[in-house]
Amino acid sequence: MIVAALALLLGGLIGVLWNVSVPTGLEPYLPIAVVAALDALFGGLRAKLDKVFDEKVFVVSFIANTVVAALIVFLGDKLGVGAQLSLGVVVVLGIRIFSNVAAIRRHLFKA
Amino acid sequence: MSSQMPKEPVMELLLRHIDHGYGAINTAPPATRRVARAVAIGVLVVIGFVVTIAFRDTLQDAPRTERTKQALIDQIGQKRSGLEALEERSQQVESRMVDERTAADRAARDQRRADNHGKDVSAVVGAAEVYGPGVIVTVADGPHSGEQSRGSSASTVTDRDLHELVNALWQAGAEAIEIDGQRLTTTSAIRTAGEAILVDFQAVSSPYEIRAIGEIGSMRQAFYDSAVAQRFQSYVDTYGMRFEVQAAARLDLPASSIARPRKAHPAPTEGR
Numbered sequence: 360m361i362v363a364a365l366a367l368l369l370g371g372l373i374g375v376l377w378n379v380s381v382p383t384g385l386e387p388y389l390p391i392a393v394v395a396a397l398d399a400l401f402g403g404l405r406a407k408l409d410k411v412f413d414e415k416v417f418v419v420s421f422i423a424n425t426v427v428a429a430l431i432v433f434l435g436d437k438l439g440v441g442a443q444l445s446l447g448v449v450v451v452l453g454i455r456i457f458s459n460v461a462a463i464r465r466h467l468f469k470a
Numbered sequence: 471m472s473s474q475m476p477k478e479p480v481m482e483l484l485l486r487h488i489d490h491g492y493g494a495i496n497t498a499p500p501a502t503r504r505v506a507r508a509v510a511i512g513v514l515v516v517i518g519f520v521v522t523i524a525f526r527d528t529l530q531d532a533p534r535t536e537r538t539k540q541a542l543i544d545q546i547g548q549k550r551s552g553l554e555a556l557e558e559r560s561q562q563v564e565s566r567m568v569d570e571r572t573a574a575d576r577a578a579r580d581q582r583r584a585d586n587h588g589k590d591v592s593a594v595v596g597a598a599e600v601y602g603p604g605v606i607v608t609v610a611d612g613p614h615s616g617e618q619s620r621g622s623s624a625s626t627v628t629d630r631d632l633h634e635l636v637n638a639l640w641q642a643g644a645e646a647i648e649i650d651g652q653r654l655t656t657t658s659a660i661r662t663a664g665e666a667i668l669v670d671f672q673a674v675s676s677p678y679e680i681r682a683i684g685e686i687g688s689m690r691q692a693f694y695d696s697a698v699a700q701r702f703q704s705y706v707d708t709y710g711m712r713f714e715v716q717a718a719a720r721l722d723l724p725a726s727s728i729a730r731p732r733k734a735h736p737a738p739t740e741g742r
């Protein structure tokens with residue numbers, strides 16, 4: 360658990376120190392990537408609290424969700440429905456995040 | 471958590487908020503587990519990195535989006551003031567149009583007034599045919615011997631008589647007068663030439679019919695009261711001359727051709 364928190368902080372530190380600007384081609388995928396990442400994060404956290412956490416599942420779920428989300432956005436761009444599809448992705452992942460956070464809350468506060 | 475594969479992956483994503491697989495019993499060997507652990511930590515680092523990058527990116531974009539918004543606001547302001555200027559100009563043009571229309575109406579009215587004035591003047595001066603109620607004054611020479619030349623007999627109507635009769639009629643309110651078909655104008659002359667009386671170069675003879683257009687009642691009365699009318703009334707008995715005044719409901723007087731003035735120039739007048 361501590362290791363996980365430290366790993367996250369390390370990633371944040373690198374993001375703060377490494378002054379990299381996002382290439383414009385990747386700009387539309389950034390929000391999707393963030394939401395997919397958050398979804399994997401909270402999913403993993405809930406699994407940990409549910410005592411069913413598995414590293415392999417965590418990694419695979421993160422990569423799969425990110426790739427699928429990016430593919431959907433890319434396809435949407437090509438078909439001209441980019442905004443709508445990315446909205447759909449955000450909505451679905453958002454629902455999952457909410458649900459996982461609620462479960463985590465139940466664990467933490469027994470409420 | 472059940473480990474069965476749901477039939478629709480999309481619905482799985484939506485309904486089972488925790489990833490399938492977390493519930494399965496892990497049977498991998500420890501070595502794989504250590505690798506998986508390391509990768510998991512790497513993924514966590516990546517997640518931290520991505521989230522921070524996205525946050526920074528949005529932060530950087532903020533001034534740009536703010537500037538774009540401000541530029542748009544400025545543009546809206548400019549267009550709006552441009553629109554206001556155009557509206558103002560449109561109002562100015564409209565009010566000028568109203569002014570011009572009023573001026574045009576006024577000019578038309580002035581033109582009409584001038585035209586009517588011109589017509590009135592023509593009628594009064596004698597340059598136009600006129601009709602109206604009036605009186606007919608008939609005077610004629612009394613009986614006299616044919617050899618006597620004109621002017622020597624007291625019973626002859628002279629040009630002076632006609633002058634006085636016409637003057638009396640003007641005085642009584644006549645507006646148009648003719649003698650034996652000769653319309654009197656502002657330049658008309660009544661004079662004797664040899665045996666005849668000429669009105670504007672046209673000879674007239676006894677009986678002299680003087681037609682005058684005017685208000686019958688007042689004109690006739692005023693004419694009767696005039697000195698010349700009284701005098702002629704007495705001539706009827708004394709010299710046997712003829713003197714009759716009769717009213718007419720409608721008299722038609724012809725126009726006279728008035729020559730264009732050669733020496734009299736109209737003085738400049740301000741607009742009436």
